[in-house]
Amino acid sequence: MNLANLASRLDNIAPFHVMELAKMAAALEQQGRHIIHMGIGEPDFTAPPLVVAAATQAMNDGKMQYTSATGLPALRAAISDHYRSVYGLEITPSRIVVTAGASAALLLACAALVEKGAEVLMPDPSYPCNRHFVAAFDGVAQMIASGPEQRFQLSDEAVRLHWSAATRGVLLASPSNPTGTSILPDELAKILATVREKNGFAIVDEIYQGLTYDAQPFSALSLSDDVIVINSFSKYFNMTGWRLGWLVLPEKLVPQIEKLAQNLFICASSIAQHAALACFEPASLAIYEERKAEFKRRRDFLVPELIALGFKVPVIPDGAFYIYADCSALADDADHLVKGIMQEVGVSVVSGLDFGAFTAPNYIRLSYATSMENLQEAVRRLRKFFGKEDV
Structure with missing residues (x-):
């Protein structure tokens, strides 16, 4: 196949950096590291x-x-x-x-x-x-x-x-x-x-x-x-x-x-x-509403913890399961920061790189679609990374 014949529209499709970071996390896991995944937006709950x-x-x-x-x-x-x-x-x-x-x-x-x-x-x-x-x-x-x-x-x-x-x-x-x-x-x-x-x-x-x-x-x-x-x-x-x-x-x-x-x-x-x-079915809808309440509980735990670490959360998220946090007081380059966090303390989050040039250098996205136990451990590790506690 002559690759020169590929459609030119492919030049306008950028790689999905979130998935590249997922690959990095998988490689660390293969080395025996424990990674807390807060990068990909997928509920940790399954179908009822x-x-x-x-x-x-x-x-x-x-x-x-x-x-x-x-x-x-x-x-x-x-x-x-x-x-x-x-x-x-x-x-x-x-x-x-x-x-x-x-x-x-x-x-x-x-x-x-x-x-x-x-x-x-x-x-x-x-x-x-x-x-x-x-x-x-x-x-x-x-x-x-x-x-x-x-x-x-x-x-x-x-x-x-x-x-x-x-x-x-x-x-x-x-x-x-x-x-x-x-x-x-x-x-x-x-x-x-x-x-x-x-x-x-x-x-x-x-x-x-x-x-x-x-x-x-x-x-x-x-x-x-x-x-x-x-x-x-x-x-x-x-x-x-x-x-x-x-x-x-x-x-x-x-x-x-x-x-x-x-x-x-x-x-x-x-x-x-x-x-x-x-x-x-009513039984399924009841489960979904319980899970929705759990997502809210996770959000309400994580937002103040991030602020205490030095992140800014200029708009409290009112939906989904993401927090978009300004890291400019902590680092000059969000992408470099998230890679460092993953390598050093095993917490996978993503930078704003995928989401547009305007916020890319200064913002990271954290997904709270994981268990409260994982979120609590992630906060402990982030405190270690930022030197906020004695270890």
Whole structure:
């Protein structure tokens, strides 16, 4: 194969440094080191018993054939009921498309909406794969510096200021990876109004919306029928490896997304879909709410401990399971710092390098999707690293 024939768009896809640090951690573990993993955003909880049992039953019953490209009708109806019970919203099942994870949902949305040269506005910092989905369809992710004053999120003012003739829409996440911060409802309403005024599109990633701690869960769907919302069974529902998510779309866009899904994916995993029906059983929902409370307990433990170590946490995360901490008082280079922490005391965290140039030198992201015992030990090790206790 002549590598010179590779598509030029690959030049716009950067490596995922989080995964490179995971490889470094794995190498240290092979040497016999004990590593506390606070780098990758994956819940330490797994699917509840009813979900596992539903998957087993589906396999025993032979329910392993293709489903419709839009998903099992029963699952689409269950998701619709979930919006009614949690958010008080009437979202018809026909607007819901079940996907092979939130990643497939983002890919389908970008395939439908992003053309060559089209600019999509998103905050810096933000989840790196989002800008790469745009680049995969030859669009341009226009990263807008968004500091703690904006809760690390786009503001309506920033959207208006940066909207150009090439701009086609915005891609937001609330709560966000890496910051755990949400867009305030009033600000989101202004942004969506501006996008509508500009005749653009708005994609809102809500995969962490179920893990909102300090206010009632809030969906962009309550503000507009034109917004495209992405969600997932990975985070709140603890089904990361099952690869299952969904899109909520304007009705007129569903046939176009269905056409793309038929060609690109055929359908999401049928077994995962049958299993996910059990996510909405009262016993499963009770477990999820207990786990959500545990995530909040971990956040409330870790934030003050980091501040005591000398980090700044300028915006307390209100969702997800991340803390985005300013390390500028402790180090000149966040990436150098996280590698030193891993090598010296065996705690794996990540720098802002993946999430955008604006915050990369000065911020680290810590995931508290691990046990309280691990978090307590990580704090002890960090105290040792920073010379905050006698050892």
